[in-house]
Amino acid sequence: MMCAFLDNILDLYFDGRLISFQARLVERHLGACGKCSARLAELQKLRMGLRALSIPEVPAGFRDGLRAALEAAKTAPIPGNAAGSEEETALVPSFSFAFSFAAFLLFICGSMFGPGLPSQGCSDAGMSICAAKEK
C-alpha cells in the first residue's frame, strides 16, 4: 500500500519537491523498505548515467559554416518583409471563421424569412413567389 503510494511521489522526493512533512514520511518508509530504497537508488544511478554521457567535440568547420550561413541570411531579404507577401495578404484564421459563420447565419435567416428560391419548393409565407404566381 505504502509502496504503491510512494511509487508516485518518489520522483518528487528525489527532486526535492516534497514539503518537510512528506519528505520525513518518505524517509521513514525508505528506511524500512528495501524495494523502495532500490528504486531511489535507480533514479540516482539513472541521473548519474545521463550526466556521464560524453559529448563529442564540435566538428571542424562548424563555426565557419555557421558564420557563412548567418552572413548569407543577413544579406538575403527576409521573405516576410516583402510588400504584398503571402503573410500580409493571408486571412487570419479567426477572421475567416467569423466570416464563414456570418455567411452561414445569413443563409439560415434568408431561408427562414425570405420568399424562397424556386429550387427549394414553395414557402407557406404569403410573400412566396409561388403564392404570387398562383394569384
Add this chain to the structure above:
Amino acid sequence: MDINTLIEAHSDKAYLAAYRLTGNQADACDLVQETLLRAMKKAELYDGSYDFGAWLHRMLFRVYLNGRRSEARRREQPLEPAEESAAAASMLMAGPADSPEQAVENNELRGRLAAALDALSPELRACVVLVDVEGLDYERASEILGWPVGSVSGRLFRARRALRELLRSSEGELI
C-alpha cells in the same frame, strides 16, 4: 549583436544542449544553425534585461520541439531504438573506469542509456535533458519549455519510467 560575437560566445554552449537533445552531431549542428538564424530574425523581440544566453537556450529548445513535431507529422518515427544508433552512441561514450572490464561495461551501459534516450519522444527528452542532465529545477524548465510546472513534472515522471523500462528491456537489470 555582431555575428562573430554571437558565434564565439554562444555556439559551443548551444552545441552541447543541441547534442543532448538530438543525440548526433549532424542534427545538433543543424539545430544550432537554425536557432541562431531564428535569433537573428527575432532579434527585435529580445528583451535587454533578460540574459541573452538564457534567451537563446530557450529558443533552441523551442526550435527543437517545433522541428520535431513537424518532422513527426511528415514521417513515422521508429518505436524501437536503432541498433546502429546504440552502437554509435556506445563508441562515442568514453568515461573514466577502474579497469578495462569496467570500461567495457560502462561504455555498454552508456550506449544503452543513449539509445533509450533516443527512443523517448521530443517532449519527454527535453524534460530529461533540462532537469536530469542540466540540473535545472522544474520552474526554470517550465519557463524554457513554455509549459506549466505540472506538465514538466508529469512528463519527467513518464520519461524516467520509460527510460527504466527501455533499459530493462535492453538488458536484464538497470544500470
